[in-house]
Amino acid sequence: MLYATLVGLVGAALIHLAIVLMLPQLSANDVWRQVETNTELDTPFRLDHAGNGVGIAAARSLDSLFAVVACRYDLSNGVFSVTTPDSSDFWSVAVFDDYGRILFSANDRIVASGDLDLAVALPLQLRVLQQTPRAEYADAILTEADRNEGFVVIRVFRPDKTWEPVVEDFIDNVECVANPL
Amino acid sequence: MIRDLVALLYGTALALALGIGSAMWATNQLPALGAMNIDGWSANPGIGEANPDPYSQAYFSRSGGLPLAAAEGLAFVRRADDNGDALDATCVYAVTGDTPSARRWTLQVLRNDLPFTVDDPAVPVATHSRGILRRADGSIDIRIGRLPQAGNWLYAGPSGPFALTLSLYDTAVASDTGLSELHMPAVRKLECARG
Numbered sequence: 065m066l067y068a069t070l071v072g073l074v075g076a077a078l079i080h081l082a083i084v085l086m087l088p089q090l091s092a093n094d095v096w097r098q099v100e101t102n103t104e105l106d107t108p109f110r111l112d113h114a115g116n117g118v119g120i121a122a123a124r125s126l127d128s129l130f131a132v133v134a135c136r137y138d139l140s141n142g143v144f145s146v147t148t149p150d151s152s153d154f155w156s157v158a159v160f161d162d163y164g165r166i167l168f169s170a171n172d173r174i175v176a177s178g179d180l181d182l183a184v185a186l187p188l189q190l191r192v193l194q195q196t197p198r199a200e201y202a203d204a205i206l207t208e209a210d211r212n213e214g215f216v217v218i219r220v221f222r223p224d225k226t227w228e229p230v231v232e233d234f235i236d237n238v239e240c241v242a243n244p245l
Numbered sequence: 246m247i248r249d250l251v252a253l254l255y256g257t258a259l260a261l262a263l264g265i266g267s268a269m270w271a272t273n274q275l276p277a278l279g280a281m282n283i284d285g286w287s288a289n290p291g292i293g294e295a296n297p298d299p300y301s302q303a304y305f306s307r308s309g310g311l312p313l314a315a316a317e318g319l320a321f322v323r324r325a326d327d328n329g330d331a332l333d334a335t336c337v338y339a340v341t342g343d344t345p346s347a348r349r350w351t352l353q354v355l356r357n358d359l360p361f362t363v364d365d366p367a368v369p370v371a372t373h374s375r376g377i378l379r380r381a382d383g384s385i386d387i388r389i390g391r392l393p394q395a396g397n398w399l400y401a402g403p404s405g406p407f408a409l410t411l412s413l414y415d416t417a418v419a420s421d422t423g424l425s426e427l428h429m430p431a432v433r434k435l436e437c438a439r440g
Binding site: 069073075079087124126129130132154156163165169171224 | 252253255256257258259260261262263264265267268271272293294295296297299300302303305306307308309310311312313314315316317318320348349351353358359360362366370371373375376412414415
C-alpha cells in the first residue's frame, strides 16, 4: 500500500505538471479562442464596454477608463501591419500570439510623431524585408512572431464620455492590413 | 491478485485526484511567487513579459483575461486597509499619499474581481491622475464610501466587500533598481455605518 501511495504521489505530480503546461494549448476559454470566434481577420474591433463592441468575456476585466481596439492577424497571408492616426494622448499597444503570450508591447513614447506604424512578421518574412527593404516599412516598428496567428491590442485613454468623439475618430482610422510579400 | 488490483486502482485514483486538484487550485489565482508588494498593494509584473512563468500563463489561459503588457503598465490590487481588515463598502476609506512615477494612473473599484459599473454616469466608480483634486504638495486624497464625500469621491456599492485597483501606465516600477524607495497610497478606514 505504501508503494501504491508513492506511485500515486509521483503520478499526481506528473499530472499536475502536464495540466499546467498544456493549459495554454488546450484551454477553450482563453482570450485567443474568444477573439478568434468573435472577430473577423484584419478588421479592427472594439473590446471595451463603451464601444458596444464584441462582448467577449476577456473584455470584462479591462480598465474602464480605456478604449480598447484589437485586430486579429494571420501571417500566412503576409506581413501584418497596423497603422493608427496621430493621437496627442496616451496610447499603448501589445502584440499577442495564439497562446496568449505577449510578443511585443510599447506606448506612444516609442514614436516621435504620435502615430503608430507596427508590422508583425515571421522570421523568414523579416529576412526578406531586410534583404529587399520596402518603402512602406521604412518607418515601421518590426515585430517578430514565431507563430502564424495572433492579435494586436491598442489601448487609448478614454476617461469619460466626452472623450468618445476623439477616441472614435482615432479608432475609425486604425488600419489593419496583411501585405503578401 | 485482487490486492494488486486494489493497490493499482488506489494509486491511480490518488494520482488523478491530487494531480487534477492541485493543478486546478494552482491555476485558479495568480501565483504568489513573483508577486510584488508595495505598501499593501500587490501586482504581478511577470504577466506582462514575453515569457511569463507557466502558472501565470495557465491562469490567463483559464480565466481568459487580457493582461497589461510590460511597456503598457502595471495593475496593483488591494483588498484590505492599512490595519489588514478587508475593504467593506459600508465604511468610508481615505486613499492618501503618493503613487510611484507613471505617465498616468487610474484607480478603480472592483467588485467580484471585475471593474464595478453603475448605470448612472454621474456616480464615480473610477478616477485617474488628471481627474482629481490634489493637496498643495501634490499628494492625493480620495474618499471611498457609499455616500458622496467632499473632495474626491468614489462609490464602492451599497455594502459588501470590494477591492481597489491602481493601474500605473508607462511606469518603470517593475524594473526598479531599488535606488529609491517606492511608495503606494495608504488606505485608511475613517468610519463605518452601523446597522
